[in-house]
Ligand SMILES: Nc1ncnc2c1ncn2[C@@H]1O[C@H](COP(=O)(O)OP(=O)(O)OP(=O)(O)O)[C@@H](O)[C@H]1O
């Protein structure tokens with residue numbers, strides 16, 4: 001028997017006045033999956049996630065979270081879902097430790113403030129009032145509160161935005177740990193490499209629509225432009241590659257990007273350089289990343305407008 | 306409704322509250338400062354004579370002049386004469402006089418014949434010096450009456466005003482300040498809290514936990530009840546110890562405290578809920594609070610205000626709380642207090658109903 005999806009959404013719409021923030025999206029998230037929403041500012045990611053969380057009412061379409069409608073059955077889902085909203089704020093003069101203890105009592109679980117604070121590296125500021133925490137520290141409190149009730153489904157809306165590199169790695173580890181524990185994670189982010197690394201599947205949104213959905217590797221395979229050889233620019237080299245070897249070249253700043261279709265192409269380039277005494281100072285072989293594809297896709301969308 | 310949720314929320318809320326010095330100042334320190342200020346202005350134990358205005362309609366009679374000289378010789382009063390061709394009541398209100406004595410035209414003749422004659426003393430009980438003047442007049446009246454061994458009560462002193470002949474200003478100020486605390490401590494912070502929680506989406510955050518709106522409301526109500534009670538006790542203590550107030554304390558003050566705090570906690574939440582921003586919430590809060598603060602008989606009895614303002618006072622919810630507290634502590638008039646309580650409960654129920662309608666944690 002197939003397992004019920006954690007989330008299934010069908011043709012969901014949400015407008016603010018005349019602005020279509022979410023414009024007919026459908027998707028499913030499987031249990032145990034890390035599913036990531038990507039898209040430019042204002043694409044409708046937060047609106048979508050808030051409808052899944054049951055704190056915003058969809059105009060039309062159907063949403064089921066563990067088989068329940070979140071807007072209607074928010075109280076039933078509360079125990080199974082953890083939510084860290086974008087721009088998380090809390091009571092001004094309450095410390096992280098007090099906030100977590102408060103949530104533990106409300107959810108009826110034993111006090112696990114020490115453990116959670118440690119998990120996100122907040123122990124040092126556990127007794128500082130919320131209003132005096134730094135932006136990143138505030139966000140981490142939000143993450144802790146989302147995890148108090150050991151949720152099966154965790155919503156993280158831009159958890160790593162504004163965090164320092166070390167803290168981001170810590171959150172990545174946390175997301176991996178959540179996945180290992182079999183929890184489902186909905187992750188919104190602007191860091192494409194983060195999604196590529198952590199997400200089982202991603203949905204790229206723009207203007208309220210999902211423009212592509214799939215696993216990062218599938219998307220790269222499908223949308224990517226193959227491999228690229230990147231060399232330091234020189235006139236003779238460029239001419240030869242374009243005219244003699246008939247390779248597709250483009251100059252970007254100091255570098256030439258050469259699209260290569262096979263290893264032989266790579267060898268040909270190197271051989272030419274060797275024969276003509278062109279000193280190669282920098283050389284790399286790259287595959288399109290999710291970020292390259294993302295930028296291309298969004299640019300295309302804008303041009304199509 | 307879970308007690309453990311209410312307690313957990315109460316703990317967090319009270320910590321957040323007690324960590325704000327402004328809140329502490331306004332609930333605990335500010336009323337005491339007001340009491341010290343108003344109390345010493347109006348009931349200072351100064352030894353200098355208190356002002357007394359006298360209108361002598363019997364100016365040709367020598368007994369009335371003797372009476373005034375005797376009064377003067379007590380050194381308790383500093384006498385100013387009111388011309389005998391004006392209406393004394395009009396004169397009093399025009400010159401904001403708090404103590405005036407009217408000697409009738411037939412004073413000398415009645416006194417000499419041993420007939421009954423009335424002196425009328427117009428006084429404002431809220432001004433404590435008016436009772437000093439009254440004492441001086443009483444002493445003089447007794448002196449004059451004692452000349453008639455056969456008949457003790459020739460001259461009678463009539464007091465014309467509200468019935469608070471014994472109350473002094475501080476007795477009046479204490480219930481007023483308690484009313485002030487009941488009004489301002491929940492009103493100001495609830496309007497602010499609700500509008501800023503809305504802005505920071507903290508209500509949305511709380512709606513994701515098992516805490517309910519009613520649990521949250523109850524915890525606020527309990528908190529303001531606790532701090533208002535503490536503040537009231539401090540006000541009474543300072544009033545009694547420092548100003549020798551002779552207020553009669555009664556358990557019947559408690560229902561007014563409870564219903565008042567309930568009413569203004571709800572009203573604060575309502576004001577915060579209907580405002581779209583923190584700024585407009587503070588405007589709405591002030592528009593509601595300030596008129597009530599000054600016109601409900603907080604610092605002075607509403608009787609000294611012009612008639613139309615007195616009618617305004619009667620539509621302010623705080624008036625019934627303070628009037629009830631006055632009835633209990635000054636006049637021991639419990640039937641009047643009960644009426645005030647009934648009105649307050651009705652008003653609180655209406656406000657609470659509106660609050661339930663308008664106070665939402667989720668946006669659409
Ligand atoms: N409460 C609201 N009222 C009116 N418009 C809104 C509201 N919330 C969002 N919008 C609009 O809806 C659109 C989508 O917003 P949303 O927050 O879902 O974007 P997002 O993809 O999360 O963006 P970001 O990456 O910047 O967080 C935006 O154009 C935004 O201005």
Ligand SMILES: [Mg+2]
Nearest residue numbers: 045046047086
């Ligand atoms: Mg967003």
